[in-house]
Amino acid sequence: WGGKGKWTATPTMPNVLVNLWKELLVSDRPKANGKASLDVDPVTAKENPTLEQAIEWLNNIRVAGLSRKDWIIIGMAINDIDSSNNGLRVFNRWSLDDERYDPDRLVQDWNSFKPGGGITGSTILHYVRDGYNKIPDNGFLLPSIKTGHISHIDSAKHIWAVARKYGKAFNRNGIPVEISDGSLVPITPVRLVVLVEELAALSGQTLGTLKAYGEGQLKWGSCSLSRQKADPILQARDAVREGLNEIRMISQTPFITADGEVLSKGYHKDQKVLVLNGEVAEVSIDVATNALKDLLQDFKGQVAADTSRMMAAILTPATKPGKVIDGHSPIFLFEANESQTGKGTYAEMFPIIYGDKSASVKQTSLGHNSVDRQIDTALVDGRNFICLDNFRGELNIAALESLITGEDSSHITSKKFGHMMTISPGDFNWAITSNGVKTTQDMFNRYCMIAMRKHPSTYRWSHGDKQGFHRHIRATQPYYLGCVFAVLKKWIDDGRPITYNHGHSFGPWAGAMDYIVQNYFNMAPLMEGMMERKYAFQPGLNFLRDLTLAVKSAGSLGEYMGPAAIALIAAEANLTLPNKSLISSYDERNANIQMGNTLKKIFNDGEVQSVAEFSVVRHIEPSGIAGRNDKMTYAFTEAADA
Numbered sequence: 001w002g003g004k005g006k007w008t009a010t011p012t013m014p015n016v017l018v019n020l021w022k023e024l025l026v027s028d029r030p031k032a033n034g035k036a037s038l039d040v041d042p043v044t045a046k047e048n049p050t051l052e053q054a055i056e057w058l059n060n061i062r063v064a065g066l067s068r069k070d071w072i073i074i075g076m077a078i079n080d081i082d083s084s085n086n087g088l089r090v091f092n093r094w095s096l097d098d099e100r101y102d103p104d105r106l107v108q109d110w111n112s113f114k115p116g117g118g119i120t121g122s123t124i125l126h127y128v129r130d131g132y133n134k135i136p137d138n139g140f141l142l143p144s145i146k147t148g149h150i151s152h153i154d155s156a157k158h159i160w161a162v163a164r165k166y167g168k169a170f171n172r173n174g175i176p177v178e179i180s181d182g183s184l185v186p187i188t189p190v191r192l193v194v195l196v197e198e199l200a201a202l203s204g205q206t207l208g209t210l211k212a213y214g215e216g217q218l219k220w221g222s223c224s225l226s227r228q229k230a231d232p233i234l235q236a237r238d239a240v241r242e243g244l245n246e247i248r249m250i251s252q253t254p255f256i257t258a259d260g261e262v263l264s265k266g267y268h269k270d271q272k273v274l275v276l277n278g279e280v281a282e283v284s285i286d287v288a289t290n291a292l293k294d295l296l297q298d299f300k301g302q303v304a305a306d307t308s309r310m311m312a313a314i315l316t317p318a319t320k321p322g323k324v325i326d327g328h329s330p331i332f333l334f335e336a337n338e339s340q341t342g343k344g345t346y347a348e349m350f351p352i353i354y355g356d357k358s359a360s361v362k363q364t365s366l367g368h369n370s371v372d373r374q375i376d377t378a379l380v381d382g383r384n385f386i387c388l389d390n391f392r393g394e395l396n397i398a399a400l401e402s403l404i405t406g407e408d409s410s411h412i413t414s415k416k417f418g419h420m421m422t423i424s425p426g427d428f429n430w431a432i433t434s435n436g437v438k439t440t441q442d443m444f445n446r447y448c449m450i451a452m453r454k455h456p457s458t459y460r461w462s463h464g465d466k467q468g469f470h471r472h473i474r475a476t477q478p479y480y481l482g483c484v485f486a487v488l489k490k491w492i493d494d495g496r497p498i499t500y501n502h503g504h505s506f507g508p509w510a511g512a513m514d515y516i517v518q519n520y521f522n523m524a525p526l527m528e529g530m531m532e533r534k535y536a537f538q539p540g541l542n543f544l545r546d547l548t549l550a551v552k553s554a555g556s557l558g559e560y561m562g563p564a565a566i567a568l569i570a571a572e573a574n575l576t577l578p579n580k581s582l583i584s585s586y587d588e589r590n591a592n593i594q595m596g597n598t599l600k601k602i603f604n605d606g607e608v609q610s611v612a613e614f615s616v617v618r619h620i621e622p623s624g625i626a627g628r629n630d631k632m633t634y635a636f637t638e639a640a641d642a
Contacts, residue, residue, distance in 0.1 A: 050121060051082045055090055057124045062135060063098045067149060071095070072109060074124055079113035081121040135220055140196070140205035143229045149210040152232040153239055159192075160243025162199045167267065169195070170274070171244035173422040174237035177382075182276065182356075184250060184382030186421070189230035196225045246272050248321075249427045250382055252355035253278030253477075255321035256485050260492040263322070273321045278355050281482035288486035289520055295349075295480070298461050298469060299342050302451040302613055305528035308517040309450045312526060314350045315516065316509070317384070317429045318484045324492070327508040330448040331404060331430040343452045344389070345466045347431045351385040352473045353480045358431065359383035363391050375403070379423045388432040404430065404446045445505040449530060453613070491516055503527040540602040543578045545611040550575060551636040552614075560619055560633040563599060567591035599634060614638060 054077075063071065078091045088110050095101055135141065141158040144150040160176065163169035169176050169187060176187045178195070187195065200207050211221040233239075251273055254264045267274045283291070292314060301307050313332045319325045334343035351357050359378035361371060371388070378386045403425040432447075463472045473480060491497070491512065498511030499518070504527050514526035547566070550573035551557060568591070571583040577598055583591055599618070603609060609616045614636060621631040 051078075051087060051090060054078060054081055054121055054124055058090070058094045061094075061124075063095055066098075068100075071098075073119060075109060076113045076117065076119040077121050077123040079110065080115050080117075080119060083113070083115050135210070136206070136208075138205045139220060140200045140203070140207045142196075142207055142209045142223055142225050143233070144209045144211070145229060146212060152229065153236050155229075156233045156236040156239035157243055159196060159199065159233065160239060162203050162205070163195070164244050166199065166202050168199060168202075169244055170247035170267075171240050172247055172382075174240055175421055176234060176240050176244060177247070179250060179274070179276070182250070182252060184247070184380075186380065187234065189227050189234060192230040192234060193225050193227060196230075245269060247274055248272040248424060249384060250274045250276060251321050251384070252276050253481055254280045256318060256324060256488055257322035258324050258492070260489045262485060271322055278481075279478040280485060281479045283479065283482040283486045285486050285490045285520070288483035291480065291483045292487070293521060295473075299346050300453040300455065302453055303529045304524040305526065305530075306450050306452065308521075308523040308526050308528075309448050310346065311517050311521060311523060312448060312513040313346075313431075313450065314353065315484055315487060315513065317350065317354055318481075318488055319509075320384070320427055320429065324488060325509050325512050328404060328426055328506045329429075329509045330446055330504070330506055331400075331432055333447045333449045334431065334433045334452060335449060336435055336452045336454065342455070342466065343433050343450075345469065346450075346452070347387055347433050349470065349473060351429075352470060353477060353484065354384070355477055355481075356385055358385040358387035361386060361388045363388070375400075379425070379428065380421050384427070385429045385431070388430075391432055391434045400443070403428075448504070487516060487520055490520060499525075503530060540578050540598075541609070541611055543575070543598070544602055544609060544616060545614070546573075546575055548611060548614040548616060548636050557636050557638065560635045562592070562631070562633050563595035564588050564592040566599075566634060567595040570595065596632065599632070 058074075061074070066074075074094075075091050078087050081087060082090075088107075091110060092103070092106060095106060140162070141150050141155050143152045143155045160169065163176075169178050170184075171177075172184060172186075176192075177184045178187055178191075179185070196207065199205075206222060207224055208220055208222045211219060211223075245267055247267075248271070252275075254262050254275055255271075255273065256262050257271065262280060263271070263273075263275060264280075265275045265277055292311065295314070296307055296310050299307075299310060301310065309332070316329050316332075319329070332347070334347050336343050348358065359374075359381070361374040361378065364370065364374075375386065461469055463469045496512070497515050497519075498508070499514040500507075500511060502510040502514045502525070504510035510526060517523040517526055547570055550569050551566070553573070554569045556569065567583050571591070575583065577583060577594060578601075579598075581594070583594060603618050607618050607620075609618075615638075617635045617637065619633045619635070621633070623630050
C-alpha cells in the first residue's frame, strides 16, 4: 500500500490498518478479574454463522450517531450471540468508528453483560429493519434535537465538509466565514440556515435527520435547519477548524511568494490565502522600474527621499500575502502643509494596483462609530488596505500601536455578528492622510512619512486630472502589478539583500526597501530626512509649524515681528499653545508674555528652527540695562529664501 515511498512524503496509512493497529493496542490489555478481554483465542473460538450475520446487520448501523444506551443494547445483543472473545472482537471493531471510543470502558461494559438477560441477537435486526440510525447515502445531516442521535457537532462536521468541497466557507481562527463583495464575512445563524439549503442543492443531498417513530424507533426524515439549531453548530469551533480550510486573507489579484512564485486564482493552503481573480503581466526589470517611476511624476515630495518612500508604499503590499519580507511594515503617513497636494490621490492609488480599494476610517468620537470601532470593522471584514483619512490634531488611538507591532493572532476585535474575532494585524496595509497630525514619539518610529508639496494652479496632470490618473491605472492594472512583481523577483533572485543603516525600527522591511529604491530605482536613501520630521510629533515644533502657516496666510512672511504681533496672528487663526491654553488676544501684555515664553522654550539657545519647508529665525537685541529682558523678534521665511 505504501509503494516505494519517498523520504519527503510519508505515505498515508489506510484506515483498515489504522483500525487493526487500534485493535492490537487493545489486545495487549490484561483480562479484568479473569473475565474476557479483547484478546481472541482462535483455538477455542468456533465459527458461528449467527455472529457472521450480526456483522452484516451492524454494517447498516452508524455507531457514531447512537446514544450510549442504544450502544449498550447492541453490545448486549452481540454478547447474547457469542459471549466469547470472538463476540467482543466484533463489538470492538464496530465501535471503532465512534469518536467516543474508549477500549477500557468497552471491556468493562462487555464484562458486565450476561447472556440470556432478555436482550437477544435478533434485537440488532430489529434496529436495522426499523431504519434505526440508517442514514441514506445522499443524506445531509442536520441535528436531532429531540432524539440526540445526530448531534450539532456531527451536523457541523458534515456541513463544513460540504462547504469546503465547494469553496463556500473558510476557517478564520475558529470562526466560519464566507466571501461576500470581496470581504470576509462571519457566518451568522440566519445566514447558515440559507447556506445549508445552498450546499444541499450543490451536492445533490437531501436535508434530514433521525426522527422518533413509535417507542424506541428512529427513521430518517426530511427537515430544514432552524435558527435554534444553527447557533450551536456555529459555536462548535473544533468542527470549524477540522472541517474548513484556514484563511489568513483574501487577495483580489495574484500574489508572489517568498520564493518568487506567482500564485493565481484559487485557494492556496500553504499561505492560507484565497485569490479571487485577476491577471498579472510579464514585465522585464528595466521596463518595470521605468514604468513605476513614471507613476510618481505627478507627485512632488518635499525632499528627494519622499519619492523613495512613495515607491516603498507601492511595493510593500505585494510582500504581505506571501510573507516575502519578515517582520512588520509601517504605517504610511501622507502629510502636506496644505490641501490639494495629491496626498489622498496617492493613498488611493497604490491599492488600485492590487485591484483593491481602501477601507476609509473617519475621525470621529462617536461611540457607535468610533475610530477603534471603524478599524475593527475593517479588520473583521478582511479589508487589506485601511486608510485613516484626513486626520488632524492628536492621533490617540489606543489599539493602533499594538496593531502595527502585534504578532500573528494578537488582536481581538470588538464583537461583530455575535463574535469577538482574533486577527493577525500584520497582514494589513495601513495609511494615514493628514494636514497636521500629532502623536507620540513611539508612534513616530512606526511611520513611514511622505511629505508632499502642492502643484501650482496651472499644473496639468499627465492623464488629464486625478480621476483620469486612477482610470489609467485601473485600465492597465495587470501591467503595473507585473512591474511590482518584476522588482520583487529581481530582489529575491539577487539573494534578498538589505541595508543596515536605514534608521527605522522595522529593520527587515526598511533594509529591504532601502536596498531596492537605491539599487533598482537609483533613488535617495529610504529614510533620509525622517529624523528632521520629528517636529510633527513634538508639541512645540508642531505649534511652530502651524504658526508658520498662519503667518504665511496673513501675508507676513519675511517680516521681523515681536511676540505680541505674532500672538495676534495666532489668535486670529484660532491656534492653541503647546500647553493647550488659549492666546489672550484681548490682552496685549499677557499675549506678549504667553507667546514670548512659548517661543523661548521652542528655540532654547538656538537661533534658527526649521519646520517642513519653512525656517524661523530669531533675532536678539540686548537691552543693555540690568534686569531688563533682551528684545526678541522672529522672521518666518520659506526654506529656499532663508
